Amino acid sequence: MLWLERHVPKLVLAPSFVAVLIFVYGFIGWTAWVSFTRSRLMPNYDIVGPIQYERLFASPRWDTAMNNLFIFGVLFIVTSMVLGLMLAIFLDQKIRTEGVLRTIYLYPMALSLIVTGTAWKWILNPGLGFESVVRGWGFETFTFDWLINPDMAIYTVVIAGVWQASGFVMALFLAGLRSVDEEIIKAAQVDGIPTHRIYSAIIIPSMAPIFLSAFIVLAHLAIKSFDLVIALTGGGPGYATDLPATYMYAMAFSRGDIGQAASSAMVMMGVVFAIVVPYLYSELRAKND
Amino acid sequence: MTDISARTRANQQSPTARIALRWGLYAILFIFALYYLMPLFVMLTTSLKSLEEIRTGSLVALPRSVTFEAWATAWSGACTGIKCEGLQPYFWNSVLLAVPAVLISTLIGAMNGYVIAQWRFKGANLIFSLMLFGCFIPFQVVLLPMARTLGFLNIAGTIPGLIFVHVIYGIGFTTLFFRNYYVTIPSDLVKAAKIDGAGFFRIFWSIFLPLSLPIVVVTVIWQFTQIWNDFLFGVSFSQAGTQPITVALNNIVNSTTGVKEYNVDMAAAIIAALPTLFVYVVAGKYFIRGLTAGSVKG
Incomplete structure (x- = not known):
């Protein structure tokens, strides 16, 4: 009885711990294992070496997916950060309608990416959407066919992604701006330092941790992007807007190529970990110090 | 004391410039509010139009005649593959x-x-x-x-x-x-x-x-x-x-x-x-x- 009483906390935590061990780490191990086999429609557990990775890196479709991830990732992160920071600074100027504006900027974050994709697919539709609106204004030759143009379609994913996430980045930065020590700002104002200098030399540098968090969150969102592409372009035209996540899904559930699905998932995890591990490590160390 | 007030004064712009700046700020914030609201607005107005009006009218126009037919179809009649029971x-x-x-x-x-x-x-x-x-x-x-x-x-x-x-x-x-x-x-x-x-x-x-x-x-x-x-x-x-x-x-x-x-x-x-x-x-x-x-x- 006493033994039980002493160990209750451990017993309460145990099921979750076991679940995480199996369903996170065990499953990662399974996927890693299978990525070194010849598995096709059914998993096969004989390890033969990195043939799936060789196939993956030789595949033009995967090449497109990684290129797209790079283009999308960089543009999505940079644009969302610039827009978010700008809106946060503007909103921080004692704006009377701040509450309402903040609510409006942030609501896309509450929507499913499938909803966002559906809306933008309609807006960017060449025949009836934005293009025809501008033509209706008298610019008869205006064309905006990015959605169906293989070279430009990935940028429509950026447009929709930025629309969804930039308000959230704004909220992060706004919280950061508000946490800067007011005394320092007041002292700088008294010293006659112009506002833009106060921002660029005092406030923004002191927000470095927020920039890092925003970057981590956005990078994480970019790598996991799946729903948005499915709803907006379906990966098309052809596979012009494939991302690693859609490639993995296609291999796993429509092509029946488990080996490719497993190896592409492992590469995705490698990319996430390359970004997240140093961050988590420094966070945990900072807390323990 | 005089030193500080002199410097603060140097930092202040003329009242007209301040008001202009203020208005510009509100204008930019307002334009962005429109940008974030636009997809929701387009979704809502499109859902209230008839197909005919969608084909002939403009994406950003308000519906000429409001119909809730699309909502009824979406809820209980739209096809998801073979079945057509809506959402x-x-x-x-x-x-x-x-x-x-x-x-x-x-x-x-x-x-x-x-x-x-x-x-x-x-x-x-x-x-x-x-x-x-x-x-x-x-x-x-x-x-x-x-x-x-x-x-x-x-x-x-x-x-x-x-x-x-x-x-x-x-x-x-x-x-x-x-x-x-x-x-x-x-x-x-x-x-x-x-x-x-x-x-x-x-x-x-x-x-x-x-x-x-x-x-x-x-x-x-x-x-x-x-x-x-x-x-x-x-x-x-x-x-x-x-x-x-x-x-x-x-x-x-x-x-x-x-x-x-x-x-x-x-x-x-x-x-x-x-x-x-x-x-x-x-x-x-x-x-x-x-x-x-x-x-x-x-």
């Missing part, structure tokens, strides 16, 4: 899925957070780090083995199967939320209660739970938004009849049979978005708190 059954699928998954994962997170924050034992921090890490994995890496496991457990393609998946991969975040909240409660409280003879569950029930309302709200909202909006698990682990609303919406929008009914698509998208939008409007403060806590701390 209605899938809406209820999502409710049946989200409610238990949110409640179970929140409860587990509360107990875990309570243990990790207040009943530290050797290795507890390691377990917490391992759980935290689980929040960051791209779920693609567990899709294949999970599909096999659900089959093995005989819950493949069922709503209980999806609840199971969402609970498992929600534990990391819910534990994080509660742990970070309970850590701020002084540990003397537990010590004093122990001296008074209260046990583990008693202390949780009568001391911690009554203090937990804010974090429960944050966690429930976060989990509900995540699970309602999920698409990856839904599309991977459901079958005809058990699909959540996001999957059904995608099927309606991308179904290739018949005439493309844009107004129905838009009505369906709004229906799928309404529950989370409602939560956001009603409890925005907690929504934002969850978002920032989930991202900054994690």
